[in-house]
Amino acid sequence: MNQFEGMRRAFVCASWMMGGVLATTCGVSFAEVQPQHAQIARADESAPAGMQLDRAVIVMRHGVRAATDTRKMNASSAQPWPAFEVPDGELTPHGYRAIVALGRWEREYFVHQGLLDPGTCASAHDVFVWSSPASRTQATARAWLDGVLPRCGVEAGHAAENQDTLFHADETDADSADPHEAEQAQAAMLAAMGSPQAASRRYAADVAAMARVVGAPHACVEEKGASHCGLYAAPWGVKVVGNAAKLTGPVAVGAAMSETIRMQYADGWPLERIAFGHVRSSADVIGLMGLRSAKYAYTNHVPLIARRGGAPLLERVTRALNDDDRGETGEGDARLQVLVGHDTNIAQLRTLLNFDWKLGEYRENDAVPGGTLLFERFVRERDGAVFVRVSYLAQSLDQMRAITVLKGRNGPLKAVLRDADGRTLIPLDAFDAQVKTALKP
Template structure:
């Protein structure tokens, strides 16, 4: 097991210190435990002349100071802001104490073993616990996927493969992936025009010049993530690059070489990426399979014993969020002021609360995330300028007016999923 001891930028002597403003708390309830699953922060796109992105357009992709797929400096600052807000929220809700560094019983930060996930954990710790030595745990060699965060196929039986393919097609559209591709026809055509696909290397060298007609094939193979070829996959890579440019603060008029004319067109192109995650990683058969380790980990984290940690912070990927939500049967939701449904740096927050009068325990699940403007404007987060927040609902764990569902029911549902 590798441990990175990350020292806060303010030095070892600086401790937590907070003033008191209006707090975001539940009256008559005590917060007992929190488990957060975070998508990594803002990263550089996977763009180079030899990459998929480099071959689909004759245009030169912008060069970033940060290596491809690494967390950017801006991403680090944004994550530090998020950590700062969380430290205030945890103190306001009396889960952690102000003016003291957390112990190993208080805080556990565990990330996938890629640079962008490890760095997200590091920057979060700097913002949340400045001056404190907080271990950032990753368990594999740098650049290697940890099984907890790796949405990989582990079953090579023909029966599972067919069930997975059927599930993906059913989740895509009543007419399967072909039906979804037809629905996205206009978005694909816009994408092809924006990138000038007819003059790309792929078109000129491979004589495949119809972006919409790129061959589509579902890939379900043991040891690999669920995959797909064709316009949905290629369009997702391109949309990802565009939205990362936008998050990095590039004016919309200059995103995609100035070819995107308005916000509506931008949203339409970004929606390709949303469909990709929903279809591949949110299909029920695939989701339950690839999210099994993560569901079990979160479930076990809420097992009450002497080793229970007050605040657990996990860092993975949007594919993890999509499969987790599908498996847990999180009901459809909307994130105001965001283009994405699993936004960069977004945090799924599982909160265990106790009613002070009855002693009954509850779970509340919330999505904390930065709005598009908060990301673009590099807005500090604090009590006066909090992140966006939406309460999530599990189909099999009904919530009351405060968004709380029975902890006993939650555990039973998670136990059933984990079988």
């Protein structure tokens, strides 16, 4: 039973045009509420009337990167995948520049809200940045600082790779984990599927679409036939490997193919090089993202998986919002704290917060490159009451591809969380209670 079982959810969305791009705000609550429009946020918007923004915490995914496992994708395709200009898994130069553009927008936003000083480096002591140990997240942290505090001498920190309990909590102690946890995770993932056969039927069209793009190894096709090769080489399922539960079947490599095609497009590649020439627009890219959606539906969007991996990060955010930082990573009393991680971190926090979104043409609950969970703490001036607003914001694919200057209504897409009473400004004690419930086994 997950922590929200028995509670009805209300899904609320509002759409508008932003710089020629369709943007949508959505909120999911813990009880049924009447549909109402979520707040539309812009770079030049003011704090809610009578409120002062006095602290913010950002949890963001790294920017556009190279493929993470080209060898594995090559083994399931008819032809080799073209290489990025950087090694597998690294942030690309184009991805760096796109994060700088996002950082510049965020600087404008926080200056307008009064959280940062208009002077370029005047707020350097108020900003703290910490990343996962991965080189792409470290590079993303530097790019973000280049956008927000250029040449101000602020540096981002990170833990050693084998000591990162914040962004990789479910991996750091894998060797000492209870072997039964893997079996519990396997059962939870299978329950999310319904059954491997149900997953196979649900995503049959997505597998077929990707198979048309990538083909299958010729030698295998000649020996076994196309229906037993490439993405069709193994059936859907979940298996225990060591102390972890892993997806098997088309999704195991197909999700990486989906994300690699998105990275190619966002990285500004010529269309004839993207997806072996099968893409003509961002809509074509989104059409090939089904297997990545499947991967997250059956892993980090499963409450048990999200709780095990995301609890330390959500607790860290909550402590910051409560002025209880404990100085674990040197953050002190920084008013703006930035934690740079991975799509897994965004997906796990999304699940724990029960926060659903639909941004523009992206698929539901997509954790896109550079996508950001923004936690803002507001103080009501008349009585000192404290409130939290949680948003998810991201550049559109075409904004990343063109490295668009983000300004005004041509800013990033944004969605805002609503609580059970339909509020986007949630009392801090109510937010803390929500987190406590989410983290309870």
